[in-house]
Amino acid sequence: MSDKTVNLPLRAKGKRATFYKDPAVDQLFAIVTMLTQELSVAFDRIETVERMLDKSGVISRADIEAYKPGEQEEGERTQRRDEYIGRVFNILHQEAASLRDS
Amino acid sequence: MSNIRNVGEMVEPNHDEYNRQRFVSILRKKVLMDFAGDMKTIYQKKVEPNFEKKHGRKPKDGREVRKAMLHEPVFEGWSSLRYNAQLMTWWSVQPAIERDLSDLIQAAKDARAANPAGGSLELNPDVDVPREITELDVHLMPGCFHTEYTDDDVAQGAVYHYGTTVFSGGLPHRRITKGGVASSIANYLKLAHPEFKPKRILDMGCTAGANTTPYKEVYPEAEVHGIDVGAPLLRFGHARAEAEGAALHFRQANATDTGYPDNHFDFITSSFFFHEVSVPDTKKIFKECLRILKPGGLMLHMELPPSALTDPYYNFYLDWDAFYNNEPHYEKFRGLDFPEALAECGFEKDKQLMVRIPNFASTPPDEFKAVATGGDTMRRDHGNGAVWFTFGSWK
Ligand SMILES: C[S@@+](CC[C@H](N)C(=O)[O-])C[C@H]1O[C@@H](n2cnc3c(N)ncnc32)[C@H](O)[C@@H]1O
Numbered sequence: 001m002s003d004k005t006v007n008l009p010l011r012a013k014g015k016r017a018t019f020y021k022d023p024a025v026d027q028l029f030a031i032v033t034m035l036t037q038e039l040s041v042a043f044d045r046i047e048t049v050e051r052m053l054d055k056s057g058v059i060s061r062a063d064i065e066a067y068k069p070g071e072q073e074e075g076e077r078t079q080r081r082d083e084y085i086g087r088v089f090n091i092l093h094q095e096a097a098s099l100r101d102s
Numbered sequence: 103m104s105n106i107r108n109v110g111e112m113v114e115p116n117h118d119e120y121n122r123q124r125f126v127s128i129l130r131k132k133v134l135m136d137f138a139g140d141m142k143t144i145y146q147k148k149v150e151p152n153f154e155k156k157h158g159r160k161p162k163d164g165r166e167v168r169k170a171m172l173h174e175p176v177f178e179g180w181s182s183l184r185y186n187a188q189l190m191t192w193w194s195v196q197p198a199i200e201r202d203l204s205d206l207i208q209a210a211k212d213a214r215a216a217n218p219a220g221g222s223l224e225l226n227p228d229v230d231v232p233r234e235i236t237e238l239d240v241h242l243m244p245g246c247f248h249t250e251y252t253d254d255d256v257a258q259g260a261v262y263h264y265g266t267t268v269f270s271g272g273l274p275h276r277r278i279t280k281g282g283v284a285s286s287i288a289n290y291l292k293l294a295h296p297e298f299k300p301k302r303i304l305d306m307g308c309t310a311g312a313n314t315t316p317y318k319e320v321y322p323e324a325e326v327h328g329i330d331v332g333a334p335l336l337r338f339g340h341a342r343a344e345a346e347g348a349a350l351h352f353r354q355a356n357a358t359d360t361g362y363p364d365n366h367f368d369f370i371t372s373s374f375f376f377h378e379v380s381v382p383d384t385k386k387i388f389k390e391c392l393r394i395l396k397p398g399g400l401m402l403h404m405e406l407p408p409s410a411l412t413d414p415y416y417n418f419y420l421d422w423d424a425f426y427n428n429e430p431h432y433e434k435f436r437g438l439d440f441p442e443a444l445a446e447c448g449f450e451k452d453k454q455l456m457v458r459i460p461n462f463a464s465t466p467p468d469e470f471k472a473v474a475t476g477g478d479t480m481r482r483d484h485g486n487g488a489v490w491f492t493f494g495s496w497k
Contacts, residue, residue: 005200006200006251006252006255006257007200008196008199008200008244008251008257008261009244009245010193010196010244011244012189012192012239012242012243012244012428013237013238013239013244013246013428014237014238014239014242014428017181017185017426019177019178019179019181019182019185020182029179029182029183029186030186033129033183033186033190034190036125037125037126037129037190040121040125041118041121041122041125044117044118044121044124045118045121048117
């Protein structure tokens with residue numbers, strides 16, 4: 001078997017549908033929908049953490065308020081934020097990607 | 103049970119990926135149930151009355167409803183959400199599949215080598231893949247049904263399998279959605295035609311076999327076959343069936359020209375298949391079914407109801423996919439005169455049938471039985487919570 005990593009494409013072949021007179025509105029709609037998803041995921045993660053903390057009873061909310069990430073951790077967070085923004089604004093990238101493909 | 107890993111269960115999304123999937127499932131439920139209800143209300147309370155004032159009559163078909171709705175903010179917003187949710191469905195499962203792909207491929211190869219259930223997989227790289235599949239990503243699924251990214255690839259099978267779980271994961275009856283059509287048809291046939299005991303069954307456009315498996319469960323003695331043009335789907339479907347102990351025979355073939363001998367099958371079926379096929383190919387496939395069906399055999403396909411049988415608003419609603427979901431043949435297919443088209447291809451009119459079959463798993467057993475043994479169902483909404491439209495013919 002070949003062990004090259006496969007990157008599955010994000011763009012669906014065919015013309016992207018538009019529903020508004022100004023296609024910019026369609027783009028914005030896509031962005032907002034993705035953003036809503038990410039926010040929902042973030043709530044889920046926070047809820048997971050809060051519930052686990054609650055169960056174990058070892059960390060108080062005051063501890064959380066006072067927390068400061070270290071340098072390496074800040075790097076990891078930066079990486080995560082970078083990928084996050086890439087996902088949310090993916091539609092801007094897609095047009096460029098389709099031009100590159102053609 | 104074998105100890106082959108089940109490709110249908112082994113992909114594990116991480117915490118955020120899982121929650122992205124849950125979000126999409128719930129978003130789709132909101133769109134298809136709650137917001138669709140809002141859109142219909144706006145149509146009934148505002149758009150249709152305005153149309154009547156202007157034209158002195160109600161819209162006569164789905165096209166006219168569409169024209170009246172096209173620039174309504176609710177249609178624009180609803181469509182945007184639905185369209186984005188469709189794309190996000192596939193995106194939500196891709197990262198975990200990418201990560202696990204080499205494991206999935208290995209598991210599929212193991213399944214093929216051990217073949218514990220005794221099914222089979224026959225691939226033919228020279229098969230003719232229709233243009234509507236190679237030129238457009240159907241259902242907006244990037245890579246469509248046929249693309250292969252690496253040797254022995256199963257990626258698109260996995261994207262379809264896991265994606266469709268997300269797709270319907272927020273809808274009622276979600277636990278029974280996989281195979282819902284086939285289990286309904288098979289259980290209907292058993293009750294409606296107890297004397298009919300098919301020995302050889304064919305499912306056309308079987309994709310990853312979700313609606314092939316139930317035939318083997320209801321008719322365990324039968325030899326059950328599935329054909330499709332997409333190799334990664336068939337590899338995935340075969341591997342999943344073997345891991346689950348179902349002996350199914352998967353073959354890569356075009357339904358217009360299957361290569362099976364004449365008079366070969368007792369029962370030929372399909373689900374969600376013809377609306378993705380062009381009308382000329384649909385007719386070729388009907389003729390091919392007639393050729394490979396045994397005399398006395400039955401052909402019964404599940405599809406969307408033809409537009410002649412549904413009201414203008416519902417036609418507008420169902421035909422959304424034709425415009426925005428890369429399913430260009432959808433509207434033309436639904437516009438066909440089914441009895442005429444079947445007759446034109448050699449199926450005698452007095453042997454044809456069109457039946458609405460209630461969804462087996464969500465219908466009370468007494469009601470299901472009553473419909474199968476002579477009654478009609480009053481249920482009309484198409485889909486898992488309701489009723490499947492089927493059409494076909496005896497030979
Ligand atoms: C929407 S899917 C069917 C879903 C499937 N029956 C199920 O219930 O899960 C349509 C399938 O038909 C296949 N297909 C399209 N045209 C075909 C043809 N001419 N011959 C064989 N398969 C075809 C596609 O590759 C795709 O897998």
